[in-house]
Amino acid sequence: MDFAFSETEKTFREELSTFLDQEVAEWWRHLFHAEERTIPTSRELAAKLAERGWLTMSWPPEYGGSGADAWMQVVLREEMWSRGEPRGPQYMNVNYIGPLIMHYGTEEQRERFLTPISQGRVIWCQGFSEPDAGSDLAALSTRARRTADGRYVITGQKIWTSYADAPAQWCFLLARTNVDVRPHQGLSLFLVDMAAPGVTVRPIESLIGTGEINEVFFDEVEVPADCRLGAEDDGWEMLRTGLALERIGVPWYADADRFLERLVAYTRETMVDGRPLSEDPRTRTRLAELYVRCRAARLVTYRAVSLQEKGSATALESASAWMLGGLTQQLAGQVGHETVGALSVLHADDPDAPMDGWAQFQQLLAIPTTIAAGAIDIQRNIIAQQGLGLPRSN
Amino acid sequence: MDFAFSETEKTFREELSTFLDQEVAEWWRHLFHAEERTIPTSRELAAKLAERGWLTMSWPPEYGGSGADAWMQVVLREEMWSRGEPRGPQYMNVNYIGPLIMHYGTEEQRERFLTPISQGRVIWCQGFSEPDAGSDLAALSTRARRTADGRYVITGQKIWTSYADAPAQWCFLLARTNVDVRPHQGLSLFLVDMAAPGVTVRPIESLIGTGEINEVFFDEVEVPADCRLGAEDDGWEMLRTGLALERIGVPWYADADRFLERLVAYTRETMVDGRPLSEDPRTRTRLAELYVRCRAARLVTYRAVSLQEKGSATALESASAWMLGGLTQQLAGQVGHETVGALSVLHADDPDAPMDGWAQFQQLLAIPTTIAAGAIDIQRNIIAQQGLGLPRSN
Amino acid sequence: MDLTYNDDQQDLADSVRGFVAREWPIARVRDVQTHATGFDDELWKKVIALGWSAVAVPEEHGGLGGGLVEQLVVLEELGRGAVDSPLRTTIAYGAFGLLRGHNDSARARHLPAVAAGEAIVTAAVLESDGRAVWPVVTTDETAHSADHARLHATKTLVPYAASADHFVVTTRLIGIGDAVLLIPADRAGIRMRRQTVPVGEPRYRVDFDDVEVRREDVLAAGDAARELFTTCAELDTILTAAYTVGLCHSALALTVEHANSRVQFGRPLGAFQAVAHRCADMHTEINATRLMVFEAAWLLDQGFDARLASAAAKAHVDQTVALVSAHSHQILGAMGFSTEHDLHLFTRRAKAYEQSGGGLDRHLHRVADLLGL
């Protein structure tokens, strides 16, 4: 067992940290913070990261990376998430869309799609959820019919599609190619040009504001044969791998840690009845609880990465890591609410909002964290069934 | 809405309370506290209660009661449970065994069985659970075959049978009379003489000591026709009613309330670092939480009784009441453990045990409270399905 | 003992529920939020015409002479519809501030209009730190006399300030000490700014900048002021809690609706125990909270000591809100994160009240005090 980052990793963290302290705008809160400046700013930063070779550092050199190991990647993710993920939507490119293309794509696809990603020039969105298929992706009904000449024609509706309105240039789309087999066996993955005729994006107004979350309609959208990823009907298997990667890829704990740090400072400078709030016993123990949960989530994630590095990772570890991360984020929202008190109802726009409205925002952020990437109940099923050998419960 | 007991009820509570303060032995902890003195002592007290007409006060006069309403019964139960139920096993007689006999029994059965109960002379045990039928009573396999002349011959095994070794004179037994119908339709209730040939009792050693909990074996036990309660194959329906009564019948909150009172006194007299433990913020809020939960459980129970009095009670309310009561009891165990600290591992027998080992005992007591009378998950199913109209989940 | 409604209470509940269904559909709730003042005069007129601002005010003061229990019946039903209004502050601080205050002439002059809802009263009590209710004494105060003090104060999260006719203000005045004031909204020197709060009652920052205070404005002074504030705040807590219970009922109803209609893995969501059990827990806790809140009101109606009941009720409602909000959003998933769905209209309102008047910990300590700890 070894609980330390190597010297190389530490040096990289320092270098990256210095860079980000300079480059990330003061006002940047979080990639989930819908406002006009968010996407352009993140595009700019992603390009700068790409210049330094930091955007896709874990990729092989031929695709614009430097073959960095998983731990360098962890350092990168943590520094990003502890600053509200200034890569913006492009974190998905690096975490699992790129890797899946690298693993399952043709040589031609790799060349075509990976280079733009490594240069930070492209925004992808993921087309999985549908109005009637959320946690149960196998139930999706968006249909991809193959034409006689091998193209596909796609019709259907996706929902909760983040950044489609960024606008995204490409969609990583899961669609049904076969209705004659068991539901999860007839799905394929497509790399769909969002500029293609028949694609319509409708922003959904959400708790974080208007934009960032969308419905996407596909009306007889033509997709060339060379934009199918992997074999036909193999989409489900590929995606399972990808989602496991995504679960490790989002270090919610780093975000919660940053918020905790801010809360500690806030309680030290906030006087209540003539004494700093940081002396209030309840406040102290709640912040300590949050610290303990962050630390636990961090270690469980490191364990998942360790196993991944040894080639013995299972869905179990990433499910545990994801679940603890999500719950930590949820706790952060509640603890922030309790700590800031009545004024935590004030939105960031309000000049009276303590901590620039951060507590308000963090409460909202807590909502999707246990929903995204498969609801938390699904993670518990994975742990129970794959980890403990309990029978299927559905 | 009216949140007060009537003057009659208050007077009765005072009278009863005075009586119990005199009569309940100093050492009496709880009916679930396995020790030799427990059963004889509770027999004595039950007889004295009977003399005063308090044992079965809600029953009609012809069966030894005085037709008291449900609220007098609530007062009685609370006073009993706030003293660790000194009626001992006979609380079951009064809560649901007697009422079921009254409701479904023949005139002859009522005369035969109700009078001894009302006089506090008899101990019943309940023969429901089996090694392979716990929460799922419909799965029970104890078989009652009807002979040509209308008697029944019973063979099977019951388990977790409290007080069978008291010894109980009678068993309120659920057995299968019909294997050709759906599982829960082929069950009947029997009133079985525990002295009948073929009945064997084997005490199970449990966390509270040896005795009180038993296995009961029925080996070709003959039961006369007039000891079947209600119609053949109707046992399940009758029992559902009975179990709903039992859920309202055990005011766990009164027990937790008493423990809380004791804890308050303990924290006031216990000095830690030169200050009373009652000034410790965490201790204060944990005891307050327990108080809040007790009060909630109490009110939900009162609501169930109110609806019962109006004839509009459903299984939902008693499930809620039971669930909150059980969870309150569980919280009491944990709060006691935290409040007393390291010494809470000491058993009551140890002279160094704080609060006479009460915190230790309460921790153990917390275990069966969310298990007994159908596991807590079953109560949640009842609430979800019968109360909220959600679909069956099993 | 009877923890069900009597016939009158049931009729009242039915009539409020009918009113909400008829007059105040959820689309209107959404609309009103976008109004400049977040206040709908038309609604308010209908509400007060039905006497709902006066349920618990004695008849001799122009009220209906009912109890707080009945007043809570109204609030709970309004909560089910997320029908925000200045009802709670007008009753808790206005009507009861005048009733329990020590200013007979103010009572005589204002109470009838307040009870009738013709005069809207709001609570300008929270200091700008969002925690204190009484200001730290400043040495730098304007000249004053017992008759003519000057008020300098900044209050935050004041509901419906732009629509109010009177502000109840907690302050400290030299020569008077702690004071609860009833200040007319048209007095010179009052400035306000609407604050940005995502949903729920419109909130304002209100600056009282050298505002004249007359003797007739003082509802209570010194220890009596602290006592009066405590009484009003306790009432407000109970009224708000009843409203919150209504909000929670509706959040649960939306969740159950979703769980019954949304099919995943070939079954309605509600057929999954993890979903069903969350619903069962929400149901149980909401009902428990509801009974605790009504009990506190009933004790006050009867003139009994309700301090422990109130503190316990507030502690319980805070736990219930946290539970209902977390569970309902968990079950609704992305749907509940979209503002197109109604869920957030209920959960965010409820969350906003969770920390008002101090959160869980504060009330648990109050319970502990009252338990003799």
Added chain:
Amino acid sequence: MDLTYNDDQQDLADSVRGFVAREWPIARVRDVQTHATGFDDELWKKVIALGWSAVAVPEEHGGLGGGLVEQLVVLEELGRGAVDSPLRTTIAYGAFGLLRGHNDSARARHLPAVAAGEAIVTAAVLESDGRAVWPVVTTDETAHSADHARLHATKTLVPYAASADHFVVTTRLIGIGDAVLLIPADRAGIRMRRQTVPVGEPRYRVDFDDVEVRREDVLAAGDAARELFTTCAELDTILTAAYTVGLCHSALALTVEHANSRVQFGRPLGAFQAVAHRCADMHTEINATRLMVFEAAWLLDQGFDARLASAAAKAHVDQTVALVSAHSHQILGAMGFSTEHDLHLFTRRAKAYEQSGGGLDRHLHRVADLLGL
């Protein structure tokens, strides 16, 4: 960074697990509890023959020169088997008390035997109130000098007192102040009584009645004594936590076994989400606790500041124990209430450690201190 065992650690874990399976089946755990002293000499001899008491002691003092991480590997595996022994106190208070203490001659004289497990050391630190570790100073003390003080103390919950060769005692002596002593068990004036504890390590009340204290007994005095005790207690916390993790693993394993085999309503219990999800949560929390405990040990091994990691680990293990105990008994139902089933052997042991060294709140406050709150 690598949060998996290296080959040596894996071999060690396998060998301890093999030992437990072979030599120490659960029937024997039950037996030993009924022994007069709760101590099995035969087991202890085997354990120390394998060097498990000396894993983390430097080689120059007769140890194996491994790290605390390795020592934890041993403890966790022993926990899986509920194999109680005086290992944790012999290491934490004995070996490390001598190593980190300020008494070179005592170290030279005793450490080799302690490291070899030939001398069993126990901790007589808890005052009779079960909370304090340092006595309140009494004015009424026997005459003393720096060379010859007299010890008057009553200590509670002392593990394996009847089998110990030395007691590590925390006390306050006039002229010396706070002191950590290593008192031989055969010193005159020591009386003990075995306490009634349902399962787990045998515990004793130990009275030191006018016991002679020699200069050579003092491991540390004054501030150094407080520091030494803190060091030993922190080590004890980590060792105990590792043991507790092992206990929890086994409690979960028994629960999963039950959930897979017990059929209710036509399905194995584990097919009910409410059951499966409790198991998933237990699994996740146990593993998280385990990593936190190992991290604290690793930091200590590396000479880094481990205070925050230790406090966080103890807070986490307390939460995990409460969760595992509640969930496993819930799922086992009546079966787990019967002593015939093994579950309680694990859960009750774990619960006993939950409050040792101060419970959750104490450690959360320690975390808060270290966060700068």
